[in-house]
Amino acid sequence: MELNSVVKSLENQCILVTGATGFLAKLFVEKLLRIQPNVKQLFLLVRAPNSASAAQRINNEVSGEVFRVLRERQGVRYTTFISEKVTPVAGDISLENLGIDDSDMINKMWKEIDVVASFASTTKFDERRYDDAIRTNTMGAKHVAEFSKKCEKLKLLLHLSTGLILENPLRMGETMNGIKSPELDIKVEMKLVSEKLNELRANQVSQKEGMIAMMEFGLERARLFGWPNTYVFTKAMGEDIISEAKGHDHKIVILRPTIVTSTLKEPFPGWMEGVRTIDSVILACGKGNIRCFPMNPRTVIDVIPGAMVVYAAIVATVGPSIGDNSSIYHVGSSAKAPLHGTKLFDYVYNYFCKNPMISPPLKKESFGKPINIVFLLLKTLVFIDYFHDICSILNEKLSPFNEWLNIINHMYCLKESYFIFDPKCINWEDYFMNIHIPGLVKYVFK
Numbered sequence: 508m509e510l511n512s513v514v515k516s517l518e519n520q521c522i523l524v525t526g527a528t529g530f531l532a533k534l535f536v537e538k539l540l541r542i543q544p545n546v547k548q549l550f551l552l553v554r555a556p557n558s559a560s561a562a563q564r565i566n567n568e569v570s571g572e573v574f575r576v577l578r579e580r581q582g583v584r585y586t587t588f589i590s591e592k593v594t595p596v597a598g599d600i601s602l603e604n605l606g607i608d609d610s611d612m613i614n615k616m617w618k619e620i621d622v623v624a625s626f627a628s629t630t631k632f633d634e635r636r637y638d639d640a641i642r643t644n645t646m647g648a649k650h651v652a653e654f655s656k657k658c659e660k661l662k663l664l665l666h667l668s669t670g671l672i673l674e675n676p677l678r679m680g681e682t683m684n685g686i687k688s689p690e691l692d693i694k695v696e697m698k699l700v701s702e703k704l705n706e707l708r709a710n711q712v713s714q715k716e717g718m719i720a721m722m723e724f725g726l727e728r729a730r731l732f733g734w735p736n737t738y739v740f741t742k743a744m745g746e747d748i749i750s751e752a753k754g755h756d757h758k759i760v761i762l763r764p765t766i767v768t769s770t771l772k773e774p775f776p777g778w779m780e781g782v783r784t785i786d787s788v789i790l791a792c793g794k795g796n797i798r799c800f801p802m803n804p805r806t807v808i809d810v811i812p813g814a815m816v817v818y819a820a821i822v823a824t825v826g827p828s829i830g831d832n833s834s835i836y837h838v839g840s841s842a843k844a845p846l847h848g849t850k851l852f853d854y855v856y857n858y859f860c861k862n863p864m865i866s867p868p869l870k871k872e873s874f875g876k877p878i879n880i881v882f883l884l885l886k887t888l889v890f891i892d893y894f895h896d897i898c899s900i901l902n903e904k905l906s907p908f909n910e911w912l913n914i915i916n917h918m919y920c921l922k923e924s925y926f927i928f929d930p931k932c933i934n935w936e937d938y939f940m941n942i943h944i945p946g947l948v949k950y951v952f953k
């Protein structure tokens with residue numbers, strides 16, 4: 508696939524982007540508008556009570572830092588350019604027809620949309636109620652798939668899943684380790700959620716008690732089927748629904764990024780939003796709350812800079828699908844440029860020794876000394892669950908023939924200046940010391 512053909516094929520396209528206020532979707536929209544200003548229309552679906560509030564949310568986003576380079580490039584035409592190319596849509600993927608009330612809008616979308624790119628999701632590992640997560644991550648995927656089928660000229664549905672390195676698509680009733688689990692049925696899960704909510708209502712529990720009960724219920728259901736948390740469990744069910752939706756004229760591409768970190772180069776280095784996965788640990792190190800992190804020296808932590816995920820998403824949007832009409836691509840770094848966990852924590856410690864967040868500053872010699880093990884375990888509990896599964900899969904199961912490599916092979920001929928997504932080009936020490944952690948401090952920790 509030639510670079511020109513990727514950019515060219517975006518010309519005159521109408522693309523629906525869900526989750527448009529989120530970290531990855533913003534990078535996706537910014538990159539699309541920058542490399543192909545002749546894209547016809549981007550329908551940006553955001554949660555909002557009406558179209559005016561949706562427009563307000565999108566206006567706030569496009570005035571944000573991540574759009575700075577595009578703003579500078581468009582100059583005085585920026586506002587006009589955005590209003591010509593972007594249509595804000597008020598909606599909610601947890602509802603049928605994506606919760607879009609405006610019938611003129613929905614008919615226009617069904618007529619015009621060429622590509623659906625679905626980023627919307629509830630993404631926090633902890634603090635997750637099962638009812639919220641299943642409605643968005645699982646039923647949301649169902650509603651997106653159904654909406655896509657109604658788009659008359661749709662070529663492709665791109666669905667953002669999450670990044671466990673697996674070789675095969677997930678099948679209902681299998682755990683992520685491929686172990687058979689008790690029969691998993693999404694309808695049954697929805698019924699259980701509704702029964703649980705009724706029970707909580709009947710018992711007149713407080714809002715806080717209700718929230719805790721729904722979080723615990725999610726974890727209980729996830730663990731019953733072999734998943735470490737409600738997030739990955741509900742995402743896996745969503746992926747399964749999307750895969751089942753094949754058989755229509757459009758292609759389906761599922762993208763599974765691993766742990767996403769700040770931008771490497773574009774639109775500028777170090778841009779990030781929100782404290783995510785490893786960043787909570789990095790922050791805790793900066794504050795001196797974590798001073799060592801026990802880890803097998805062979806453990807690889809699979810992180811991938813945000814913009815690389817987005818480049819893969821763009822190329823997948825226009826690129827050929829592999830095999831039949833649906834493909835799963837893993838977007839991560841471990842196969843090409845493994846980052847060892849012990850190295851990562853060296854970089855973090857070195858950074859905060861040089862650039863202290865607290866006073867008195869941390870000293871290098873204070874790192875690595877065992878501290879109260881109970882305290883440490885509590886601090887790292889959330890990550891142990893997540894890393895345990897990712898790391899065991901990376902250590903044991905990673906095959907040189909997984910589909911992640913396929914997408915790289917298909918994309919290699921692209922020129923670096925437009926789509927840099929070969930993780931081999933990343934110098935991890937330079938990335939963490941000079942890009943990612945300074946970016947976190949600047950844009951997230953503030």
Ligand SMILES: NC(=O)c1ccc[n+]([C@@H]2O[C@H](COP(=O)([O-])OP(=O)(O)OC[C@H]3O[C@@H](n4cnc5c(N)ncnc54)[C@H](OP(=O)(O)O)[C@@H]3O)[C@@H](O)[C@H]2O)c1
Pocket residue numbers: 525526527528529530531532552553554598599600601625626627628629630643647667668669670742763764765766767768781783784
């Ligand atoms: N970032 C990562 O580390 C990572 C790794 C692997 C996979 N992924 C996947 O990549 C996708 C994007 O992730 P992200 O990090 O960009 O997420 P994010 O920053 O948390 O953004 C999530 C977006 O989804 C929207 N959303 C949530 N519920 C919705 C609903 N019911 N209807 C419509 N929109 C809804 C949110 O809107 P509001 O602004 O209204 O809340 C927000 O715009 C997700 O599918 C995620 O699972 C992310």
